Each structure stands twice: as structure tokens, then as C-alpha cells.
Amino acid sequence: MNHTEVIKKLFLLFCTAWFGLFFSQESYSQYYELRHQYENMEENDVKALPYIQLYIDKAKKERKYEKLVQGYKDGIFYTSLDEQKLKYADSMIWAADLSRDRDLIITAHIDKGVIYYYNYKKYQLALNEYLKAYEYSKNTSNDYLKYQNLYHIGVVKSYLGYYDEAAELFGKCLTYYREKSKSNLHPNEIYNNKKGYFNSLHQLIICYRHSGKNKEMNEAIEKGLSEVGDSRDYAQEKAYFLLSKGISEYGDKHYEQALSDLNQSLPCIVKSRDFARLSVNYFFIGKSYLGLKDTKQSIGYFKKIDSIFNKHQFLLPELRENYEILIDYSKKHKDQAQQLYYTGQLLKADSIMSKDFSYLSPKIHKDYDTKTLLEEKNKLQKINYLVTVIIILLIIWAIGLIMLFNKKQKKAKIIRQQYILLEEKFVQEQQIPEEAPVIHVEEKRTNLNGTKVEELLRKLKLFEDKKGFTQKGLTISKLALQLGTNSNYLSQVINEYKGGNFNKYLSQLRINYITNLLFEDRKYLKYNIETLAKECGIASRQNFSDLFYEINGIRPTDFIKKRMQEIEDKE
Template identity: 80%
Template sequence: MIKKLLLLFCTIYFQFFIAQDSDTEYDQLRKKYENLEENDISALPYIRPYISKAKKEKNYSKLVQGYKDAVLFSSLDEEKLTYADSMVWAANHSKDKDLLIIAHIDKGVIYYYNYKKFQLALNEYLEAYQYSKNTKNEYLKYQNLYHIGVVKSYLGYYDEAAELFDKCLLYYREKSKSKIHPNLIYNNKKGYLNSLHQLIICYRHLGKYKEMDSAIETGLSEAGDNREYVQEKGYFLLSKGISEYHEKQYEKALTDLNRSLPSIRNSRDFARLSVNYFFIGKSYLAMNDAKKSVVYFRKIDSIFKKHQFILPELRENYEILINYSKKNKDQAQQLYYTGQLLKADSIMSKDFSYLSPKIHKDYDTKTLLEEKNKLQKINYLVTVIIILLIIWAIGLIMLFTKKQKKAKEIRQKYILLEEKFVKDQTIAEAPQIPIEEKRVNLHESKVEELLRKLKIFEDKKGFIQKGLTISKLASQLGTNSSYLSQVINEHKGGNFNKYLSQLRINYITNLLFEDKKYLKYNIETLAKECGIASRQNFSDLFYEINGIRPTDFIKKRMQEMEGNGD
């Protein structure tokens, strides 16, 4: 990653390309914090007056610098994003195209590095790309190419990403060995090492293991023991450990993977930390130590729960955990990890459905159109046909992929629901959701009485009454709404509406499983059968509780019954 490189570059950029005037007061303020470590909030008391001064003087180039420094030294992701927004605002007011490139790239870096929001990051990179086409600043152009390459790599377009990283390597290598300011040499060396790391990832996925191993050795040699490149060295050690795993040198793999852990943890790069844990776990698994391996696979799940992000290559993590739970006959864990896998698939599917056409239409096609204009005088017709064929092919691939993923997802959700039904003939209750409201001190006997009445209400299917409200039910049970609401919140896993919806959807789901006549009913009839007035409301609740639309469920159930000869 070249996050710190990007955030530091603006200082040198201003010095050599924009701010030839030397403002002593600005310089004095920056000297008080410019040598501090990234995320050190002790810099902020000096950055704030810097920003205030720039605002007062309407010095937008300095204001961009101030917000950029605030991004670097803030410790919270939310603050970094706020300052990045302000940076874009200041760059817009400056009307300097190069500052706009810097601001949009840096904001994209926050989305990518701190949040792993590829959709939002790509939007920023493409915005920067528009401004970079006419810039004379080659450094900014290659920064942008690097980040677009990162998104391509994530999408699995490794050949295309590798081409971009090769271009970046050539540029950064040449610049880092030229006679320029030491800080610029440092920035270009960082760019070179991070481009090399990304190229190694592409080589690994393309099966180019010889090129990968050679690049890893080059990276380790270039980074050396220089403290400035500790993070980059950690990435190369991670790549080396992965290579050793594939070569079945599991002891060596564990050594290098563990050596890389401290720097990757310190960088707060939770995506690469997950990759590290994954291959440590795989190494232990290959050495027949399943208990140790599962510890690391569960760490990946913890990261996923916290950040709601997982790399496609780590999908196998959940398959391993599901199989481990099956082997140990832990049905609760098996169900949990199956749910996590479905959630991971859903998140990755959203990224791919958005990013895949975006990267082609907003980047590749624009590049092709620029080339087409150059070649138009030579062979206009051939160029147009090529572009149309590319777009047509991409559209077909995307359509096929989307249909396949949707069909697979529906099937998985149906199987999961069926397993739950077979297990205990009912749908498991949702986890209890804490309800923040004033509690009434109810006597234990009163609570028990209301629970008994609710049990009778459930057994007699009282919940299928149309237009049932908490007031009506309270009246039927001989109590008041406040008492009933409190008992339901504390003992039934949610508020009244959630409780009622769960009962109704569980009821109709059981009927669909047990009696095939209900499979012939339309959605409106099924909704009325369980007391829900609106077709749309029924469909939404069914999906929310069961994870599958009722139409898809009925279709799968009928296919299964036909296959069984029922």
C-alpha cells in the first residue's frame, strides 16, 4: 500500500511544483509536527491553527495541505474521511487541476485503505483520472494508475492489473534512482515497492510462480532493514510465506508469515491481516493440526464481522469452518458459519456487480475511445466494431455470471432453510434485539401469567388474526399494552411487530414444507393465510426472516418434491 506515501507527497509537491513562495508562519507550524508518526494526534493542535490561517487568507493551496496533514495525523477513520471531504472542497475552490487529482486520490485511499469500500474508492479514482489526462505531473498520473490497478486486481482482472503495475514500476524505479530531492526519492521508492507487491499478488493468482518468487526476493532486497520500509518488508514476507505454503514448506511458511504479522497489524491493513491469518491456518491444517488452524480461521471471521469486508480468495475460510463444525457435530456453529458465508457472498456480489461494469465503462472504454480518435483516420470502421464487440462480450459475461450467482445463492438459502426445518420443525428465533424503553417492575408471577397466555395464543394460532395490534392482543389477554410490550421485548427476542411477524412467517413456512397444497396458492392468498394484509409486506418479511423470496422458495420446494417423486 502507498497510503502514507500519498499523504506525505503533497508536502514535497507544494514545495517543488506549487508553492515557490515561502511563508514563514506556515513553515514554522508544520515543523512542529511534520516528523511525527502517522495517526499521532498530538499534531492536531498545530494543524488546526494552520487550517484557520489558510481559511482566513483564502489560501486554498495551503488549506489543501492543512487538511491533508489532518488526514495523516488523525487516528479515527471517521475524522480522516471528514478531513478528506474538506480537502476536496478546498481543491475545488483552488481551481487547480493537480490539487483536485491529489484530493480525489487521497479520499479514494481513505475509502479503500480504511473502509475497504471499493465502490466509493473507484468513484474517486475515476474522478481523479478525468483531471489527470491533461496534467503535466507524471507522478500524479502514475498514482492514479496504481489505484485503478488495485481495483482491477480485486475484481480478478490480474493480467490487466499487472500491465498497470508494470508501468508504475518502470516510472517509480527510474525516478527513485534520479537526482532529485531526498523526500521525492523516498516517495518514489515507496511507490516502487508497493507496485512490486501488487504485481506479486497478480503473479500469484496468474500462476506465474517463478516471476513471483523473483519479485519477492527483489522486494526483500530493496526494502532491506531500512526502518522506513518496514511495512513494505512485511508485505514481501507475507508473499514469501504464501509461496512457501504452496511449495508445501509449511514450517518455513509459518516462520515468514509470523515475521510479517507485527508490521501488518501496525499498518491497520485488516484485509492483508486476514490473508496472513488464512495462510497460517492453512499451514497448520496441512500439518494435521486442525485445532490450531481453526483459531486463525475464526480470527478472519472476527475481522469480517467488524468490517463487513472479505477478499474473494478467503471465501474458502468459511467452507473450512463449516466442514469443521460438521465433523464436530456442532450444528449451531455450522448454521452460523453458513450464514456468514451467505453474507460474504452477498457483499462480494454487490462489489462485483457494481465495480465490474464500472471499471470497464468508466476507465477501459474511455481509454479505448481516446485511442480510437487517434486511429480514426486510419480505420474508423474496424475500431468501432472492436469496441462494440468488447462491450457486447463484457455484457454477456456479466449477465451469465450474475444469473449463475443468483441461482447459486437462492439454492444455498433454500438448503439452509430446509436443514433448519428438518432439525426441529420450526424456524429458529432471531437473536434478541435490545429495546431501549422504560421498564416497568412486573412481579414474577405476572410475567409467568402473561407468558402462559402468550403460549396459548401461539398454540391456537391467534397470530393469524387480521389487523392484530398490541392493544387488541393486550385486551384479549386481560392486560395492558405496556406490560405486554415489556414481556415480549424481554422474553420473545424483539418488539411486538417483530414477534408477530416471526410467528406468521414461521407458520406459513411450516405449511409450505408440510402440505404441498399451499405451494399452489398465490402470494396474496399465502399472505392472508397468515394474517398479513399486503403482498409486498409479506414478501419482504419472508425474505427478511428466511433469507429467500417466497416465489423462489416455492419454486425450489416444488422442484425438490418432483425430484423425490412426491
């Protein structure tokens, strides 16, 4: 290649680079011009959307993913529809993923989380987005994004009731934003960091209030109001500090001052479209009027909260009392229709809160718990269905009576049959003459000595005749000692010749004895169950009743009734 050709190639390379730079600058200039058309418009101003769409189309065509992320971010800011904000957020995440820029991905997930939190009050969904951003933020050098995400995680934790954990996060954010807002940064960055500082302080105040740390709360409020001043740039932040101050004044029963602070904060909060804080504002205005005994004014504000709830299907746990007050007010004025309506609203609010506030909801003090509310609601509704309910109850009652009657008849039949069997057994025993037992030792177990067995059986017969089984606390060891043998040998003899083990043998003797007494002597029919149990050597009333039923197939109380009835019939 000669010298001339080298010069030509260098010239072409220079021209290509120059034209590339020229067109690149021109392209970026066009992005700037498009944004310049709308960047000074107010938030939620839909007139910006046509320019934003041109910006997005251009970035998409040129595959400028950083610009595309910015375009979708602008769409979130300027559209007035919540569902449209969410669509822009999803597109922003899509574009950020294509860019493979970690900081853009973090920003996109944070922005989507903010929409879930701020526009929808879906805290669990918001937290999911913040946690995704947190995973990406572990390896980023952008501290601002890290602390922005920590702040939002703290907000969700605060709303879910984890106040100590949230306060710790806000404390870290305060330290970071305070230092950054005092450093030599671009004015826009100073502004953003100051915003972060004031918002973190406001959220920390909320944590202090719910944790009962009133001293720390009041100090933070005064600090916030002092530092925010009268700057128009931080009017919304000042409104939040005034709201907190009004709530504090209400807590100290300074109702006039509370109303002044709360009303002063109201316009900015209305403008911000933060319906959750607006509900809080209305609630404490209403409570302050209640403190001043102005019920009519207060009820008007409580009804405004109901309107917000109907629109957004959201209620903070601390505002649950709002419906309790409205229910009591309706009761007092005997307005059953309104009472029923507000009861239904409170049940609906409880259902929503139980999902989002899984930690906090069980801790709320409920003067109207769910069971009471349901009973109250049913009480109000049953006026329209009273006749039907009465008929159903009468049918159930009649069926129950029939079933009870049949059960009693069946039980009476069983008792009668068992009593007859017992009576026949008693009569037969009375007719059979008592004879000495005939013992065939050789037919039994060979390891038992026949002579000893006969002797032991005679002792047992004497033990039975003398009613030795009525001794209290009788055990096989005690009986073996009385009979001059050992418990193992006695146990074998009883098992082989008495048809069961020692406990069964003893129980049979005792129950047969007391059954015969009840048949033979009517005075025993007047004894209570405890006395009868002691009479035959059984310590426990329940044990006696169970053994009587097991051996005779009938309870002692039923047997006594049947026996007394039989005696009366004969007489």
C-alpha cells in the same frame, strides 16, 4: 510632477513591497512553525489535531488554498477515525477546487480514493475518485501524480479481478519509479519514488499469483526482498514481500517455512491497520497449520478472520474458503449452533462480495454455492419450526388433493358426455340406410362443370367405400392422379361438396373410420395408439391423438377406456 514627488512615491512603493514581503514571510513562517509542532508524530496520532485545526483556520482566514489543502491532507493522515478522514478528504477537494490548481485537485481526489480503498474497501467508490483524478491528469506536467493515480487504478482493477490490465499498469509504474528513484532528486522524493516502486512490485506479485504465473511471482518476490533489504524506512513493504513469499511456500507445501515467513511479516501488517492483508496473513497461517495436521491451531486463525469480517464487513474472495472450513469443522464436531452461525456469515459475505467483485465473484470456485448454503441453513433452522411446517404442508397437500379430485371429476364428466354424443352419432349412422348421393350441381360454384363434378363425386364415393383414405402418405396430388383429374380441380370439388379442404376431409374420413371400428369390433380396443394410427393411415401417434380429440372431443385413450368399461358393464 517634480523630482521630489517622484522620489517620495518610489520610497512609499519600496516600503509597501518590503512590508508585504516581510509579513508574507512571517505568515509562511507561522505555517511552518505550526506544522513543525506535529510533522514528526506517528500516523493516526490525534495529538496533532489541535495544531492542524489552527493551521486550517489560519489558511481559511487568509484564503491560502494551497495551505488549506495541506492542512486537510494532514488531518487525513493524523486522525484515527475513518469517518473523520473522509470528511477531511471532502474538505480537501473543496479547497483544491477553490485553488483552481489542477495538481492540487488531482491530489485531493487520489487521497479520497485511497480512503475508500484502504479504510473502507469500497472499490467502486475508490475507482470513481481515481478516474476523476485521471481526467485532470491528462493535462498536467506532474508525472509523479500521473503514475500515482495509475498505480491506484491498477490496485482497484486487481481487486476486481482484471489482473492482466492491472499488471500492465503496474509494469508502467515500475519503470517510472525505478528511473526516478535512481535520479538526482531530493531525498524525500527519492523515498517517495522507492515506496512507489516497492508497492507496484508487490501489487504485480498479487496479479502473478492470481493469474497462476508462479515463476514470475517467485522471481519478483526475491527481487523485492533483495532490493528492500533491512531498511526501517521500508519495513512495511518488506512485510508484504514476506507475506507473498509465505503464500508461495504454502503453495509448494513447505508449511514450516511458510509459517516462518508469514509470522515474520505479521507485526508490521498489524501495525499498518491493513485489515485486508492481515486477513490474508491469518488465512495462510491457518492453512499452513492444517497442512501440518494441527487443526486446533488453524481454527483459531480462521476465527480471527471472522472477527475482522464482523468489524469491517469485508472479505476478499480468496478467503471465502475460510467459512467453508469453519462450517465443515462445526459439522464434524456436531455443533449445529456454530454451523448455523458460519453458514449465515458466508451468505452475508457472498452478498457483499457480489456487489464489489462483480467480475471476480462468478469466477470463484464455490464448494458451498448459495443454493446449498440456503438449504443447509434452512435445514438447521427448521428444527424449531418443524411442527408449523408439517401442518402447512399437510394443508397444502389436502388442498392439492381436493383440487386434483375436482379436476379429475370434471374431466371424467366431460369424457362421459363426449362418449355419449359419439355413441349416439354411431347409432344414428347405423340406422340410416345408405343411399346414392343427390348432387345439385347448379347450386354450387358456376365455374365447375356439372357433369365432371358428378363423375368426380362418384369416384370419391368409391374411394371412401374402398377405404382408400387409409393409404399412408396420401396427398391431394396422389389422389388426383388416382381419380384421373388434376389437384386444383379436385381441391375445388372437395371444398365445395365435402365441407372443407382436403386435409380436413381426409382426417374426418380416417378418424370416423377408426372410431367406427372401435365401436364395432372389440379387438381394436386392445390395439395401442400407434397401431390404430397406422390402421387408418396416420403416421404419427401424436398427430392421430390430436386429430381424434379435435374431431371427437375426446382422447383415444379415454375413449377406449370408456368403451371397454361399457362392454364390461353390459356383460
